[in-house]
Amino acid sequence: MFTGIVEQTGTLVSLETRGGVRRITVEAPGIANRMREGDSLAVSGVCLTALDVDPVYFHADLAHETLAKTSLGALAPGSKVNLELPTAAGSPLGGHVVQGHVDGAGTISALDPVIARDDPAFDERTTDWTLKVSVPEIARKWMIPKGSVAIEGISLTIAEVDDDGAEISIAILPLTYSRTNLHSLPIGAPANVEADVLVKLAWQQSQEQQKPSFDLTESWLVANGY
Incomplete structure (x- = not known):
C-alpha cells in the first residue's frame, strides 16, 4: 500500500x-x-x-x-x-490509501498558475496552480468533489468535477509542483489516474443494494398468483 x-x-x-x-x-x-x-x-x-x-x-x-x-x-x-516506497505498517497515513492499481491513463488538459505569469508578483516557486485532467471513462463514476484521487501517484484532492465527470480540477501547491513530475508534463501528456479505493467500495455497495434480492422468473410469478 x-x-x-x-x-x-x-x-x-x-x-x-x-x-x-x-x-x-x-x-x-x-x-x-x-x-x-x-x-x-x-x-x-x-x-x-x-x-x-x-x-x-x-x-x-x-x-x-x-x-x-x-x-x-x-x-x-x-x-x-x-x-x-510502500508504507510500513504503523506509519502515519499522510495522503490517502493508494494501491498502485491504476484505473487508466487520463490526459493533462491544463496546468495554470493562479497568478498570471505576466503579473509582477508571479513567482513559480510560491504560486499555487490549477491542474485539469481529462479522466478515463472507466474512472469517471468515482470522481467526487472534495474526494481523493491519485494523479501520477500523487495524493490529491478534487476541487471540481464537470457535469459528466470527464474532467476534474485540482489545486496544486508550490511544493507539489516543484517536487513531483507535474512541472515537467506538457499539456496533452498522459497521466495515470487511480480513484480512491474507499469511493470504489462505497459505489460497489450502492450498486449491490440496487439489485433485486431475487430473480423475477415466470415460475415465481405463477407460484405467487400472477
Whole structure:
C-alpha cells in the first residue's frame, strides 16, 4: 500500500523490449539504495517490482496490461517519474490509501498558475496552480468533489468535477509542483489516474443494494398468483 506522498522523482534512462515485456531503467539515487530485488514501489502511481537494483539505478518489467492502461509505455528517456516506497505498517497515513492499481491513463488538459505569469508578483516557486485532467471513462463514476484521487501517484484532492465527470480540477501547491513530475508534463501528456479505493467500495455497495434480492422468473410469478 502507498499513500500518494511522493518521496522523490527519478529519471527514466531507457525503455527496451525484452521478450514479452518491456523493461524500464530508472535513475533514482536516494531510493534505489534502500531497495532489494523483488521489492515493490510506485512509479508514477504504478505498483512495480524492482529488479537488478544497485545504489543508483533500478529496473522494472512492464506487462502488456501495464503498457495498455498506464502512461509508462509513452515515456521517453529523460522523462521524470514520481517514486514512492510502500508504507510500513504503523506509519502515519499522510495522503490517502493508494494501491498502485491504476484505473487508466487520463490526459493533462491544463496546468495554470493562479497568478498570471505576466503579473509582477508571479513567482513559480510560491504560486499555487490549477491542474485539469481529462479522466478515463472507466474512472469517471468515482470522481467526487472534495474526494481523493491519485494523479501520477500523487495524493490529491478534487476541487471540481464537470457535469459528466470527464474532467476534474485540482489545486496544486508550490511544493507539489516543484517536487513531483507535474512541472515537467506538457499539456496533452498522459497521466495515470487511480480513484480512491474507499469511493470504489462505497459505489460497489450502492450498486449491490440496487439489485433485486431475487430473480423475477415466470415460475415465481405463477407460484405467487400472477
